[in-house]
Amino acid sequence: MQNVSLAIVGAGEFGRRYVQSLQELSGIDIRWICDHSAEKAQSVADGLSDTRITTDLTEVCADKALDAVIVVTPENAHRVVAEQALQAGKHVIVEKPLATTAEDAQALVDAAKSSGKLLMTAFLLRFDYRYARLQQQLTEIGTVRNVYAYRNFDRSLFALYSRTHSFLENAIHDIDLVLWYVQSRVKKAHGFCRNTLGRENPDVNWGVLEFENDAIAVVQTSWLYPPQAHERLQWNTGVQVMGDQGVLEVRFDSDGFRASTENAGQLVLDQTGWATIHDEPRGAFGAMLRHFIKCLRGESEYCGTTPEEAMESLRVATMLAEDSSSKSDST
Ligand SMILES: NC(=O)c1ccc[n+]([C@@H]2O[C@H](COP(=O)([O-])OP(=O)(O)OC[C@H]3O[C@@H](n4cnc5c(N)ncnc54)[C@H](O)[C@@H]3O)[C@@H](O)[C@H]2O)c1
CATH class of the missing domain: 3.40.50.720 (NAD(P)-binding Rossmann-like Domain)
Known part of the structure; x- marks a missing residue:
């Protein structure tokens, strides 16, 4: 071939x-x-x-x-x-x-x-085993009532990524997941942001989404982890989905494997994003790329985010950014 x-x-x-x-x-x-x-x-x-x-x-x-x-x-x-x-x-x-x-x-x-x-x-998280498995488990928990998704990163990265509002640049990963999990249209979006670092866009961002089916979601992202002198960044991400008959959670999505060394202190090592083992990309990034290639070869039916879904996540992110900037105390 x-x-x-x-x-x-x-x-x-x-x-x-x-x-x-x-x-x-x-x-x-x-x-x-x-x-x-x-x-x-x-x-x-x-x-x-x-x-x-x-x-x-x-x-x-x-x-x-x-x-x-x-x-x-x-x-x-x-x-x-x-x-x-x-x-x-x-x-x-x-x-x-x-x-x-x-x-x-x-x-x-x-x-x-x-x-x-x-x-x-x-949207690589759709190819992360845990986030994808959570979506498959949704049938076990009945109607989804609320979702809390968080994505907090190291300050040093914000020098580059403050160029775009964090609802669009970063929280959009969670918005895509939330829309995938709730399967309803957002009718109201409330954004609350603070600019504590003095950059182009706010670094503390909380969004509350109300859906047509009455579900509520919070997407939260900030850039306040202290910058690290070492190769590994600090971050903390996850999601919690509550339904009528149960709760599904992905907690701290890179946790479970830490290295404590005299040189670098305690590091959380990536196993889920771009991890490579035995010369093969094993994390969600590799899975996403393999899927794309298989689709091009006609070996797989496309199961990632569709263009229409990606456009909808942008609509919601923009609603949050616009709502936050309309509030006088939310800059
Ligand atoms: N999925 C994730 O977890 C994740 C993480 C980081 C970045 N990203 C995304 O990846 C993208 C790139 O981020 P980055 O950190 O590499 O940014 P970057 O600014 O480091 O790199 C962008 C590069 O694009 C070049 N460029 C700009 N306009 C161009 C054009 N019209 N044609 C050709 N080249 C052009 C610039 O010269 C620059 O080298 C962004 O969309 C960002 O949101 C995704």
Whole structure:
């Protein structure tokens, strides 16, 4: 069977992570690395053989042998890249959020429809065993009444990610899960935010969602864990779903494996996101990429977030951000 050939557009930190994980999968050719900065593209391509680098997306899209484009640019540039790739007949993985405006999201949904190509927004938690298993267990707990999802990170990351409101950039992972679990439309969104770090967007964000079926959800994200001097970041994420007949929980999604060393102190080691064991990506990220490849090969039916669902999670995230900014004490 022919290898699937891919282009990575956006050679920042996360573009590098895609390259690392894709290199560990079989049956893949990384054909292009594209970035506005040739230097960044070159640095991510270092060590790859037969990979071309370019600053010109048109050159990538014109490549007839290319199957798919992975969009890892900043959030507000997702549309410009993904739309061109879809129009050129390429399958697309776009990092979350699908886009940063309703208009851009709609344009991508339309482009995917008219191209007939797969457009996967990279909501990797749907491929995390525990979050996916929780969804399968929902039939055991009756009607879902409330959900609490939290995602708290290290301050050092916020220097980069404060460029986009955290409801859209970060809590959107949880919004996607909450919508998947509750299966009802959000009718009201209440956002409460605080800007304690003085950056472009608030670093403390609480969102309360009211659904048409009467369920309530809280999505909470902050960036107040102290920065670490070591390679591992501190973070704390999880979800709790309460129904009429039971409660389902994923607690602290990287817990269960700690290393305490004299050099680094206590570290929580990732086992669930991008963990690689025996040269194979084992976490949700690897599972998501393997699924995408299998879909392209016609070996699997697509089960990730649909473009319409990704657009809905953006609608809800935007409602929260707008509601919070309408309150005078919530900046
Ligand atoms: N799923 C996750 O857990 C997760 C984690 C981190 C980042 N992300 C997402 O990954 C994406 C990239 O994040 P990052 O941390 O790598 O950002 P980054 O700013 O480090 O890198 C983005 C790169 O894209 C390049 N770029 C910008 N516009 C471009 C364009 N139009 N064409 C080509 N290149 C362009 C920039 O030069 C830069 O090198 C974001 O959407 C972010 O939300 C997801």
